[in-house]
């Protein structure tokens with residue numbers, strides 16, 4: 001961590017990264033970064049000033065002049081080095097992440113690893129950023145395309161994957177020849193900053209990667225900045241919708257990956273033990289704070305009798321600090337998130353859902369101040385109940401009933417979100433029917449969290465996404481580049497070309 005202790009507060013401060021230097025912000029506005037298992041203040045993060053945002057963008061704009069012309073091989077080799085550095089520092093990265101975010105150490109390594117996969121993918125840039133060529137589109141005329149970088153791009157990231165999501169963004173933006181300004185989550189920016197230090201160590205030149213911290217004002221400054229060409233946002237639907245509209249209005253290319261309510265259909269023919277394991281892992285892992293968490297299981301027919309088994313499975317999970325061995329469910333990220341999830345559970349009871357397992361106020365010896373909520377299961381949940389209509393973002397699984405696969409598909413397609421969905425069945429016909437008719441961008445068949453690996457793109461849909469192109473994979477190459485089409489003719493002195501007043505190429 002490039003954070004130093006300031007005499008005034010005795011607490012480490014998180015730096016800005018501008019022009020290749022980690023610098024102390026001149027702001028007067030700071031926020032504590034708090035360990036959610038203990039409430040210990042780990043560091044302070046600045047809310048950058050407008051001048052600091054402008055300086056970061058200016059440094060990225062200047063660096064773009066040379067970076068855009070850096071040979072592909074040189075760009076790729078930086079990311080080869082970067083992937084090695086991330087691997088070598090995996091344990092340290094996971095420890096920082098767990099301290100500020102709360103998830104278990106093995107899951108924190110998973111967070112870093114899923115980002116590392118994108119870095120590995122970036123090293124393939126030589127095969128990814130290729131144009132097309134058509135020979136002889138007219139006499140002696142060829143047409144080809146170039147995929148050219150856009151300029152300064154920006155990324156705005158959420159708290160729940162402070163390693164993976166920044167790594168979805170800046171490696172692919174930079175390897176395609178752009179320069180970048182990153183605005184990490186103000187709740188847990190420390191692991192992101194360590195990843196940025198390693199990126200510089202890998203050889204990313206000064207000004208190519210910049211970081212500003214903050215909240216609403218900094219995000220708005222990024223949306224409005226005339227020198228930023230594209231923004232990648234990941235976070236809640238409310239903020240993402242705002243960012244999409246505001247930044248589009250100022251002429252930027254924008255992609256926003258947003259909130260979710262992911263349903264899993266459980267068919268009565270599913271392999272019971274594997275399905276229960278998958279549902280418990282996908283609903284309660286990371287304390288439910290994943291945009292692809294299963295938050296609703298739709299039990300079809302006889303599968304409705306599995307509620308006690310599911311509750312028994314949920315009870316096997318251990319709640320505790322992410323640093324402790326054998327823990328499955330860590331704390332929620334903040335006291336505000338803790339209050340919110342508890343009040344939604346209360347609301348579920350008031351709305352008439354059956355509280356089959358109440359995870360509130362678990363006993364966690366040694367961590368009495370932590371933001372813990374244990375696995376919670378509601379049965380008989382229906383649309384119209386707040387716990388169904390809102391994203392809870394906690395370890396709360398809602399169970400809904402359906403009499404047939406048709407009814408289950410109808411329920412999912414009527415939900416406004418479209419991030420992920422899954423079916424558990426042993427029937428190929430049911431699985432095929434599901435993948436064909438379900439209107440959700442990422443589908444799992446006996447896979448509860450179908451987040452694609454980076455040779456594919458993250459393809460959330462409908463209410464979970466704004467913008468046409470997703471992060472990583474082939475789509476992101478299109479997102480971070482402008483297609484330029486060149487039509488060329490080299491005159492041959494021996495060939496006479498008469499004057500042509502028509503639109504036809506001759």
Ligand code: NAD
Pocket residue numbers: 156157158159160161183184185186214215216217219220234235236237239240242257258259260290291391393419460464
């Ligand atoms: P958030 O929307 O509160 O914050 C995201 C970013 O926006 C942060 O950097 C934050 O500083 C900034 N921000 C917050 N309030 C703002 C405001 N009023 N104006 C402008 N900017 C603001 O999201 P979060 O709580 O950090 O993350 C959880 C959410 O992210 C969940 O809804 C989750 O589903 C979603 N998410 C989606 C995906 C996906 O790929 N679809 C992945 C991860 C998380």
